[in-house]
Amino acid sequence: MKLTTRKFDALIIGAGGAGLRAALQLSNADARVAVVSKVFPTRSHTVAAQGGVNAALANVLPDSWHWHMFDTIKGSDYLGDQDAIEYMCRAAPKVVYELEHFGVPFSRLDNGGIYQRAFGGQSQNFGKEQAARTCAAADRTGHAILHSLYQQNLRARTHFFDEYFAIDLIKDEAGYVLGVVAFEILSGEPIVIEAKTTLIATGGAGQIFRTNTNALSNTGDGMAMALRAGVPLEDMEFVQFHPTGIAGRGMLITEGVRGEGGFLINGEGERFMERYAPQAKDLASRDVVSRAIAIEIREGRGCGKNKDHVLLDMRHLGTDTIMKKLPGIREMSMTFLGVDPIEKPIAVFPTCHYSMGGIPTNRDGQVVVPVKDTPEDPVPGLYAAGEAACVSVHGANRLGGNSLLDILVFGRAAANHILDFLKENRYHRPLPQASVDQALERLSRWERKGDGEAVEPLRRELRKVMEDHCGVFRTAEVMQEGVDKLRVLRERIENAVIRDHTQTFNTARIEAMELENLMDCAMATMCSALGREESRGAHSRVDFPERDDERWLKHSLYSLLDDSMDYKPVRTQPVTVESFPPKKRVY
Known part of the structure; x- marks a missing residue:
C-alpha cells in the first residue's frame, strides 16, 4: 500500500487554544503549518472554558503581575517552577490585548475597558485583599477565544486536517521527532505528515475519571504518544477536581x-x-x-x-x-x-476537571527529558503546550483563569522557538520507515474482530477504577489496589476486539486506540499518586496529611517502561525577582 505523505515546516496536533495560538504565530511568519484535529477545530475543548483568562490589567481593582505571580506560586502549593510562572504572569496583559485585537468580544466596563471578575486564589498586595483579575466574555470566554483564533488562522491560510486521528509520532535514531502517522476518520486512509517540528497540543486526560467536566475527546492522546516515544510524564498525580x-x-x-x-x-x-x-x-x-x-x-x-x-x-x-x-x-x-x-x-x-501534569517542557515549549548528571535535554523537533504539557506553571493546583492564560502564553512561546529552530534546520531529515511501520501496526491491530472483550465495557471499568481508587482523598492501600486492577485491565485491553458493528468501523478503531491512551494516562496518574507520600495541592493523602517540603518539593516523572518513577527538582529561582519560599498555604 502506497502511503500519502505531506510535508510541512510545523505540525500541530490539536486545534484548541494552544494549538491555534501557535499555528497563528507560525502562519503569520510565513511558515508552512499543518494542524491535525480529531474534531472540527471549534469543537475543541477550549470552547467549554467559561470564566475567563487572568491578566493584571488593573481595570477594576489595583493589580500587578508580581501579585499574580505570588498567587500562582501559592496556588501551586509551591510546586510550580517560578521562572515559568514569572514569564507567564509578565506576558499576560500583552496576550490579552492581542486577543482583543484578534476580535475576541470581551465584556466591557462602562469606560470601555475589558471587564474583570474576581476568581479563587487571587489577591492584591501578596495575599491581603481580594483581586479582580479574570478577563471575561460573559461566561463563554473559551468559546469567544477559540472562534476568534480559528477565524484568524483561516485568514492566515493555516492548513487544517479536520477529523484526522494522530496515531503515533515518527522518530529517528538520532532522537529527532519528524512528524506523525495519522488516519482520516471518514475514509480510514492512513497518512504520513512529515514536519521539521511537531507541537503536541491535544489537551488533558479527564476522561480517565467517570465523572468529569471534559469533552469526550479528552483522552490523553498526546500524553500517551509522548510516553510511547520514550518521554516521561511529569506530576500526573495532580488532578484538579473542580x-x-x-x-x-x-x-x-x-x-x-x-x-x-x-x-x-x-x-x-x-x-x-x-x-x-x-x-x-x-x-x-x-x-x-x-x-x-x-x-x-x-x-x-x-x-x-x-x-x-x-x-x-x-x-x-x-x-x-x-x-x-x-x-x-x-x-x-x-x-x-x-x-x-x-x-x-x-x-x-x-468533578474531575484538569490535569496539572503532562509532557515536561521548558518555558519555550520544548519537550525536555531529564538525563542523569546533566541538565534537561530538549527532544529535538518536539514541543508541547496547553493542558497536554507541564511547564510547570500550575504545580500541585491550578488557579481558575490561569488555564486559558497558559495555553495562550506558551502556545505563542513555543511558536517563537519553533521559528528559531526552523532557521537552523531548513531541510527535512530522512524519514525512518521502521517508525512509520510501528505506528501503522498499532492501527492494523484494531482491525481485528471476533468474540473477545469489547472496548466500551473496558473503558467504563477503567474510569470506575480511577474514580474509586484515586479521588479527592487517597490512601496507599486503596491506590495499590487500584494499580493492581489497572495492570489486569491493561492485559485485558491487549486482547480486546471491536465487537460493535452498529457504529462506523473507523470510529470504533479510534475508541479502541483512545482506550489504550487512557490506560497509559491512568497508570501514570495512579503510580505517581501512590509514590508521593505527602499532601500537596490537589493530591490529598489521608495517610500522609501534611505537606513535606524536605522530602517532596520535587516533580515526579512516570515512564512507561516498567511503570517506573523518577523525580527532578522544582525550579525555585524566578527570572528577575526574588524567590517566594514555601510557607503554609491558608486562605
Missing part, C-alpha cells in the same frame, strides 16, 4: 458564579466555606473548596434526599446580573437539572 460540577452529571459550573457573589450552602443552610477559608471563603483555591465540600458530605451535612451534594446559591445576584454575566450557566442548569438559578440554587459536587 468544586462545582453539576451533581451526578459532572458538567462545569464556572467559578465565575462565585466570583460574581454566589456562595455554597450545606444541608443545614450554612455558608460552610467560612469554616475552611475564613478570609477568602467561597473564593479559596479549588482544591480547598473541593475538599471542604467532600468533608461536609462525609460528615452528614449534604443536601438532597441522599445528602450527596451541596448547593450553589446565586438567587441574590438578581435577574439582570445572571442574564448579563452568567447566561450560559442559567441555560445549562435549566437544561440538565430543570432548575432556573434565578429562582432556585444549583446542586453541585466536585
